[in-house]
Amino acid sequence: MDLNAQWAAAWMRDAAAAMAENRQRLIDLDRAIGDADHGENMDRGFSAIVEKLDADGVPATPSEVFKLAAMTLMSKVGGAAGPLYGTAFLRGSTAVAGKEGLGAEDVVAFLTAARDGIVSRGKAEPGDKTMVDAFTPAVEAAQTAASAEASGAETLSAAANAAEAGLAGTEPLIARKGRASYLGERSAGHLDPGAASTTLILQAAASAAGE
Numbered sequence: 001m002d003l004n005a006q007w008a009a010a011w012m013r014d015a016a017a018a019m020a021e022n023r024q025r026l027i028d029l030d031r032a033i034g035d036a037d038h039g040e041n042m043d044r045g046f047s048a049i050v051e052k053l054d055a056d057g058v059p060a061t062p063s064e065v066f067k068l069a070a071m072t073l074m075s076k077v078g079g080a081a082g083p084l085y086g087t088a089f090l091r092g093s094t095a096v097a098g099k100e101g102l103g104a105e106d107v108v109a110f111l112t113a114a115r116d117g118i119v120s121r122g123k124a125e126p127g128d129k130t131m132v133d134a135f136t137p138a139v140e141a142a143q144t145a146a147s148a149e150a151s152g153a154e155t156l157s158a159a160a161n162a163a164e165a166g167l168a169g170t171e172p173l174i175a176r177k178g179r180a181s182y183l184g185e186r187s188a189g190h191l192d193p194g195a196a197s198t199t200l201i202l203q204a205a206a207s208a209a210g211e
């Protein structure tokens, strides 16, 4: 499917379904190294995005869908993840403003701006055991795919696969940001919940595009 506003809306719906389906898994991951609310937070936020799309209709461009998502996540999701994902979608929205359809380079611009937004807000570096450890390899894989003439959908799929590998890589890490950092060395041996939700979000982007 073309990466237009209908795709962006389908992405949000697929992400909401993934959050509902993985709610308990994300809660369990967050119970191990946090406060057991990540599944609830993400499910609430993405359900609210779908409700808003149902109530107001799908906006004209992907950028406007991402802006709606950003505003909703910021207002409905407390804790660390709401403002971080809100900033990600807001910066990503700006990066592709005015475009009716996104190509591979636009996907790269979106993902890069989204990741940079998370980093500027949360100050985490790769290796700190956060969502940045899924997002950063996703950005790099998207850049590589786009340079090799991949389609927008293929670029999303490459990003999602790299995020999944990045998620697996969080297991041995000691958390240096967020609530999990309070555990120090005891945070090692668990996957990071935010890296898990980032992977679900990017997988939803690719699956909505038909990849």
Ligand code: ADP
Binding pocket: 030, 034, 035, 037, 038, 041, 078, 079, 080, 081, 082, 084, 118, 121, 122, 123, 124, 129, 130, 131, 132, 177, 178, 179, 192, 193, 194, 195
């Ligand atoms: P809270 O920790 O406030 O309960 P959530 O459980 O919803 O919030 O989200 C926790 C996730 O947020 C972590 O697993 C981690 O991926 C991410 N996170 C926390 N702090 C930061 C940060 N400073 N930078 C990037 N990601 C972060």
Ligand code: MG
Binding pocket: 030, 034, 035, 036, 037, 038, 079, 179
């Ligand atoms: Mg939590």
Ligand code: MG
Binding pocket: 035, 037, 079, 080
């Ligand atoms: Mg919390």
